[in-house]
Amino acid sequence: MIKVALVDDHVILRKSLSVLIGMLQDFDVMIEAGNGKELIEQLKDDHLPDIVLMDITMPVMDGVETTKWLKQNHPSIKVIALSMIKNDLIVIRMLKNGARGYILKDCEPEELREAMREVHEKGYFYNELVTPKMKGKNLEKEEPLNKVMINEGELIFLRWACTEKTYKEIADEMGVSARTVDGYRDALFQKLEVSTRVGLAIYAIRNELVTL
Amino acid sequence: MIKVALVDDHVILRKSLSVLIGMLQDFDVMIEAGNGKELIEQLKDDHLPDIVLMDITMPVMDGVETTKWLKQNHPSIKVIALSMIKNDLIVIRMLKNGARGYILKDCEPEELREAMREVHEKGYFYNELVTPKMKGKNLEKEEPLNKVMINEGELIFLRWACTEKTYKEIADEMGVSARTVDGYRDALFQKLEVSTRVGLAIYAIRNELVTL
DNA sequence: TCGCACAACCGTTTTTTCACCCATTTTTTG
DNA sequence: CAAAAAATGGGTGAAAAAACGGTTGTGCGA
Numbered sequence: 001m002i003k004v005a006l007v008d009d010h011v012i013l014r015k016s017l018s019v020l021i022g023m024l025q026d027f028d029v030m031i032e033a034g035n036g037k038e039l040i041e042q043l044k045d046d047h048l049p050d051i052v053l054m055d056i057t058m059p060v061m062d063g064v065e066t067t068k069w070l071k072q073n074h075p076s077i078k079v080i081a082l083s084m085i086k087n088d089l090i091v092i093r094m095l096k097n098g099a100r101g102y103i104l105k106d107c108e109p110e111e112l113r114e115a116m117r118e119v120h121e122k123g124y125f126y127n128e129l130v131t132p133k134m135k136g137k138n139l140e141k142e143e144p145l146n147k148v149m150i151n152e153g154e155l156i157f158l159r160w161a162c163t164e165k166t167y168k169e170i171a172d173e174m175g176v177s178a179r180t181v182d183g184y185r186d187a188l189f190q191k192l193e194v195s196t197r198v199g200l201a202i203y204a205i206r207n208e209l210v211t212l
Numbered sequence: 213m214i215k216v217a218l219v220d221d222h223v224i225l226r227k228s229l230s231v232l233i234g235m236l237q238d239f240d241v242m243i244e245a246g247n248g249k250e251l252i253e254q255l256k257d258d259h260l261p262d263i264v265l266m267d268i269t270m271p272v273m274d275g276v277e278t279t280k281w282l283k284q285n286h287p288s289i290k291v292i293a294l295s296m297i298k299n300d301l302i303v304i305r306m307l308k309n310g311a312r313g314y315i316l317k318d319c320e321p322e323e324l325r326e327a328m329r330e331v332h333e334k335g336y337f338y339n340e341l342v343t344p345k346m347k348g349k350n351l352e353k354e355e356p357l358n359k360v361m362i363n364e365g366e367l368i369f370l371r372w373a374c375t376e377k378t379y380k381e382i383a384d385e386m387g388v389s390a391r392t393v394d395g396y397r398d399a400l401f402q403k404l405e406v407s408t409r410v411g412l413a414i415y416a417i418r419n420e421l422v423t424l
Numbered sequence: 425t426c427g428c429a430c431a432a433c434c435g436t437t438t439t440t441t442c443a444c445c446c447a448t449t450t451t452t453t454g
Numbered sequence: 455c456a457a458a459a460a461a462t463g464g465g466t467g468a469a470a471a472a473a474c475g476g477t478t479g480t481g482c483g484a
Contacts, residue, residue, distance in 0.1 A: 011318040020228035106223040164411045199376045
């Protein structure tokens, strides 16, 4: 029996997915959690899941943070990202933090089953979403995996850009000069191919870079 | 047997919810659709569902549009809105267009079951999300149901506000003067209690007023 | 050690956004 | 019908955002 944990903030999806997986041969849902923190609280060292199906956008503790924590504290647990969106940046962020696969919420149940089986047997599941990101890359190192790689400062700024604060106020929050913030903005305009602050916010939301 | 149709754009949720509902006594999922248009295409006059569980944010044809269409073309079909968010405005919009109930995606399966049963037997399911909106109101009439009632022009503007267009360009798109657009903006700033365009966009997205 | 790339920083100019003031017309309502 | 409310269009000025052209310092590899 392969032990599965489900982490997603929508009860209905969690419960019904639990039923669906429970019907599959060889799989047993042992943990359900509404966010990363709830998952961690339920983990017991002598009774860990083999696989975690992890949503990305969640309150309290999101999928990226939780995957990172699992990699450090329970590296034997294999995380599969379960996301609503198809986006290079978020795929890379999850893989870099230790996810073994990345599938969409509108995949067929059969693909989900195959992903869980492969991850359990081979340790990874590389579908067409993941493969292009793996071409001779070492995910452990900080390499420029993608032209659209956003660095830490830019990411923090991007999240602030989704608020009503002015750039000046964002600069204060981040502890850098207003001009530096302008630089982040200009860099992101180029990388993300947008030209307004609304464009930034929409991008961040669409790519689950912010918790709304 | 109560015949149920599921309309949601995420295959996994649809399939697993279908399994969950199928396990309940008296309920049978006869239609699954990824959006309103798919639902309509599958409807046959001699074999209609009793209940439709309707997601709100969907591509092609969203939950509000689809509910409105069903009310006009198949008033016997009872729609229950199934949403991710708890928000007065979207609750009212769904009810005004004919929905018989409104439940959240993170409710317990038991509440879903109760909602379906009540809607089928009594014609409506009013939980704590809906009741406050019904106090002596006639939803058929265009009444000021709420202080935060957005009119049609403002709603169209609000959707444009989630793009990279300037107000001038939005005015051209809407075929009104730039000043009128300013008026829409100022009215929404007050009603929605925001003060920047990013605030508008975030509100619209958070409340599923736009299809991202 | 010499560039090279890149992040952080700075200043200026133009465009857009926002906050006030207002008038006119249409619709709603008592 | 008359009064009230809502929708539309308008102007000005201050603030913010965006486009542009720069400098400096640091790390890294050829």
